[in-house]
Amino acid sequence: MDTPHDSRHHALHDARTGTCGDAYAALVQEHRVHRSLYTDRAIFEAEMNTVFGQTWTFLAHESEIPNPNDYVRKRLGLRPIVVTRAADGTLHAVLNRCTHRGATVCRHDSGNARRFTCPYHNWTFANTGELVGVPIVAGYGPGFDKGELGLGKLRVETYRGFVFGTFNQALPDLKTHLGQAAAHLDQWLDRWPGAKLVVRHGATKLRCNGNWKLVYDNSADGYHPGFSHLSLLRMRKDRYGGGVDMQWVSGDVDAGLQTVTDLGNGNTFLDQRAEITAYWPQAAPMPGENAYESTLRARLGDAGADAALDMVMGSGMNLNIFPNLLIIGNQLQVIEPFDVDHSELSWYATSLEADDLPPEITALRMRLQEDFPAFGEPDDLANFEACQEGLRIAEMEWVHTGRHLDTGREGMTPEGLPTSVVSSELPIRAFWKQWKTLMNGQPARIGAAPAGLCAGDDA
Ligand code: FES
Numbered sequence: 001m002d003t004p005h006d007s008r009h010h011a012l013h014d015a016r017t018g019t020c021g022d023a024y025a026a027l028v029q030e031h032r033v034h035r036s037l038y039t040d041r042a043i044f045e046a047e048m049n050t051v052f053g054q055t056w057t058f059l060a061h062e063s064e065i066p067n068p069n070d071y072v073r074k075r076l077g078l079r080p081i082v083v084t085r086a087a088d089g090t091l092h093a094v095l096n097r098c099t100h101r102g103a104t105v106c107r108h109d110s111g112n113a114r115r116f117t118c119p120y121h122n123w124t125f126a127n128t129g130e131l132v133g134v135p136i137v138a139g140y141g142p143g144f145d146k147g148e149l150g151l152g153k154l155r156v157e158t159y160r161g162f163v164f165g166t167f168n169q170a171l172p173d174l175k176t177h178l179g180q181a182a183a184h185l186d187q188w189l190d191r192w193p194g195a196k197l198v199v200r201h202g203a204t205k206l207r208c209n210g211n212w213k214l215v216y217d218n219s220a221d222g223y224h225p226g227f228s229h230l231s232l233l234r235m236r237k238d239r240y241g242g243g244v245d246m247q248w249v250s251g252d253v254d255a256g257l258q259t260v261t262d263l264g265n266g267n268t269f270l271d272q273r274a275e276i277t278a279y280w281p282q283a284a285p286m287p288g289e290n291a292y293e294s295t296l297r298a299r300l301g302d303a304g305a306d307a308a309l310d311m312v313m314g315s316g317m318n319l320n321i322f323p324n325l326l327i328i329g330n331q332l333q334v335i336e337p338f339d340v341d342h343s344e345l346s347w348y349a350t351s352l353e354a355d356d357l358p359p360e361i362t363a364l365r366m367r368l369q370e371d372f373p374a375f376g377e378p379d380d381l382a383n384f385e386a387c388q389e390g391l392r393i394a395e396m397e398w399v400h401t402g403r404h405l406d407t408g409r410e411g412m413t414p415e416g417l418p419t420s421v422v423s424s425e426l427p428i429r430a431f432w433k434q435w436k437t438l439m440n441g442q443p444a445r446i447g448a449a450p451a452g453l454c455a456g457d458d459a
């Protein structure tokens with residue numbers, strides 16, 4: 001059998017030459033994965049095309065571009081893109097790359113524009129991608145076809161406001177692809193029936209010198225919070241007493257009621273809801289809450305105010321949609337890879353908007369959503385960077401992912417999905433399974449038909 005070192009080179013060779021088979025079998029094992037998956041730039045470059053772009057990947061939320069001709073600049077892996085809403089309301093995602101000599105055509109984070117004019121030589125593109133203007137066009141002869149020089153376009157679909165894109169024309173539709181994750185997204189969105197989710201402008205952006213997969217590894221890691229976030233938990237307990245949000249992550253968490261589930265296609269779920277008996281009373285206190293609460297009680301009565309206030313605290317759900325969208329509490333976290341050891345995390349606050357949900361709820365949600373990225377995320381980032389540093393040691397090859405693999409604590413949900421106690425590394429194993437399936441396929445190209453997954457791959 002190959003040594004892992006040899007296999008890595010075979011894997012890279014196979015990834016480059018398109019050989020089918022499980023090129024990553026030696027590197028992604030059930031109970032461990034090889035360190036090179038986090039440190040090897042060639043693997044990183046391969047996954048920027050075969051993971052990001054081949055599967056449905058979260059791009060933006062519709063509420064970021066609510067009006068005709070709104071746009072927002074995003075990234076798909078390393079590709080700069082622009083997500084637009086055309087004049088007719090339809091959604092599009094175009095590659096932010098001029099077809100003349102390659103410059104980005106959109107240089108603002110967001111705005112409203114029917115057209116993008118590349119500042120280099122002023123080629124102009126419609127917000128749906130078509131090339132509509134070329135200065136001094138007499139400089140081009142009969143072989144010049146504007147119709148062939150539109151911006152690159154992604155296949156785009158939305159699920160309840162969440163906009164996803166891919167180059168892969170052969171993928172099933174988004175709803176099918178999301179599978180059980182769609183049902184969980186429904187539960188998350190329908191906490192207040194009829195409410196509309198609004199992703200607030202701006203984001204808390206954190207950069208970290210770590211591989212992007214370290215973030216996904218952490219997204220349903222119910223083992224770490226009681227240790228990584230100890231200072232935050234101690235502070236909360238000292239100040240607010242027992243029972244407040246997050247305190248169920250301390251001690252032997254596997255004796256508690258939280259679970260993790262493999263939703264398929266690399267999507268995973270960490271469910272804390274069974275630990276939450278009363279949402280508002282268990283919310284961590286926040287500045288100004290007494291004034292808001294008494295205003296609401298006076299206006300809505302106790303029962304009405306209790307129901308509305310429950311929308312303030314985090315949902316108790318961590319829903320992770322492969323490969324880059326993490327729905328945590330009331331927030332969206334988007335993972336953006338920049339290099340093999342450099343990632344950015346954007347935390348977006350959300351509000352729920354409905355005629356029967358008072359604006360004070362939005363104000364309180366904003367205060368509560370200041371809490372975790374500020375007090376908790378630095379703990380995680382410090383660990384991601386520490387992992388990246390440790391993983392550079394060539395002599396120590398393996399990352400252990402086998403927690404609760406063989407303890408008999410794994411079962412099935414009523415829907416037939418693998419589930420386990422909360423400290424299980426089942427979600428990490430689910431991630432790697434999907435990663436390997438994609439990496440063993442061929443990158444999809446713009447407009448190309450099927451991204452050729454090898455026969456027998458566990459799609
Ligand atoms: S590079 Fe865009 S117009 Fe020349």
Ligand SMILES: [Fe+2]
Nearest residue numbers: 224225228380
């Ligand atoms: Fe954490």
